[in-house]
Amino acid sequence: MQISVLEINLNAIKNNLADVKKLLKYNQKLCVVAKANSYGLGAKKLCYNLQNFCDYFAVSSAKEFFDIRSVTQKPIVILDPVFENLNRLTRAGAELSISSFEGLKKIIEFAEKSDRKIKVHLAVNTGMNRFGFKTKNEIFEVISKIKKTQNIIISGVFSHYFEANDKIFADYQFNKFLKLKQFILSEFNLNAIYHLANSDGILSKNGFDMVRAGMVLYSDKNYPTISLKTRVLDIQNLNPYESAGYSGVFQKNTKSKVAIIGIGYGDGISRNIVKNGYVLINGNYAKIVAICMDTLLVDVTGFSVKIFDEVVLIGKSKDKQIFICDVAAWCDTISYEIIVRLSNRIERKYIN
Numbered sequence: 001m002q003i004s005v006l007e008i009n010l011n012a013i014k015n016n017l018a019d020v021k022k023l024l025k026y027n028q029k030l031c032v033v034a035k036a037n038s039y040g041l042g043a044k045k046l047c048y049n050l051q052n053f054c055d056y057f058a059v060s061s062a063k064e065f066f067d068i069r070s071v072t073q074k075p076i077v078i079l080d081p082v083f084e085n086l087n088r089l090t091r092a093g094a095e096l097s098i099s100s101f102e103g104l105k106k107i108i109e110f111a112e113k114s115d116r117k118i119k120v121h122l123a124v125n126t127g128m129n130r131f132g133f134k135t136k137n138e139i140f141e142v143i144s145k146i147k148k149t150q151n152i153i154i155s156g157v158f159s160h161y162f163e164a165n166d167k168i169f170a171d172y173q174f175n176k177f178l179k180l181k182q183f184i185l186s187e188f189n190l191n192a193i194y195h196l197a198n199s200d201g202i203l204s205k206n207g208f209d210m211v212r213a214g215m216v217l218y219s220d221k222n223y224p225t226i227s228l229k230t231r232v233l234d235i236q237n238l239n240p241y242e243s244a245g246y247s248g249v250f251q252k253n254t255k256s257k258v259a260i261i262g263i264g265y266g267d268g269i270s271r272n273i274v275k276n277g278y279v280l281i282n283g284n285y286a287k288i289v290a291i292c293m294d295t296l297l298v299d300v301t302g303f304s305v306k307i308f309d310e311v312v313l314i315g316k317s318k319d320k321q322i323f324i325c326d327v328a329a330w331c332d333t334i335s336y337e338i339i340v341r342l343s344n345r346i347e348r349k350y351i352n
Helices: 010-023 035-039 043-053 062-069 086-091 101-113 136-147 167-188 199-204 324-330 335-340
Strands: 005-009 029-033 056-059 076-078 096-098 118-123 152-158 193-195 210-213 226-238 256-261 278-281 284-291 296-299 310-317 320-322 347-351
Touching: 005 010, 010 029, 010 043, 010 199, 010 210, 029 043, 029 193, 035 043, 035 062, 035 335, 043 056, 043 062, 056 062, 062 076, 076 096, 086 096, 086 101, 096 101, 101 118, 101 136, 101 152, 118 136, 136 152, 136 167, 152 167, 167 199, 193 210, 199 210, 278 296, 278 320, 310 324, 324 335
Parallel strands: 005 347, 029 056, 029 210, 056 076, 096 118, 118 152, 152 193
Antiparallel strands: 005 226, 226 256, 226 310, 256 296, 278 284, 278 310, 284 296, 310 320
16 A cells, blocks of 8 residues: 555546636637646546547657657647657657757758658747747748758747746737747748647737646646645654754754654655645644655644544645645745656556
């Protein structure tokens, strides 16, 4: 029996997806972002269950592509550039991204030797400065070269918001992408899928032909998408000034009681959570006071706790609840990192 379990509520994720679809404009496509193993929740399982409710999937590597190709025949775009295994990828229907002239050269060389049509998405840099072509001249040169090459089809043109919640930045990127789209249409009449909005963009500055939904699907803000649970493994009663944890990190000047619970930094729990974060045991908040590779130590002084009691790190216990964003705040990071870091030592259990 696994001590630590990540329960993933498929119906809650589908409810999030349904809420996103209500925000879509006429004929907009929905791309489910499944990179990083669907943000740590299990890409194969989620893609299999979500494929009837979306138009596309997006991943970031060849490995991630093949992981989900085994469970869905929906179009899959690889958002990051890949330069190897092009034959195997394109044979399986991968849609590749081109973000540099070096990458373009590589794909053209492959396409000229290939006997199949290769679908690509052009990355446009509207301010994120991560991937993509910046200027109209660069974009004109890229598309011109592709037009002269057999076997390459431009399926999409895309960019990425870096601060969709800030109106000034979002408007700037939106307008820049719009002008580039208008330029491409005027010069080449390119019938492709133009996509810009990530999760934040869907909620704040939506537009164009497709949206890419990632964390907005997996967040527990509106529905209980995940619960992270473990168990009390041991209980230590400490005398005044007796310490616990590495370097004696926990110590009180009164008698205290510490519960040792079965999850640690080896399972992806951030060390920053110590002294900032809490768990729930029997509906009570218990402060995290030390961390080890396999365990956390929590202060349960004054609580009724016994060995093998359930411990909730994310989710509900009686009338109390800890959200992903709570854990992120305690660790001084973002919600994405909290769930992506959860290791495979934690059993994934799918419900509903």
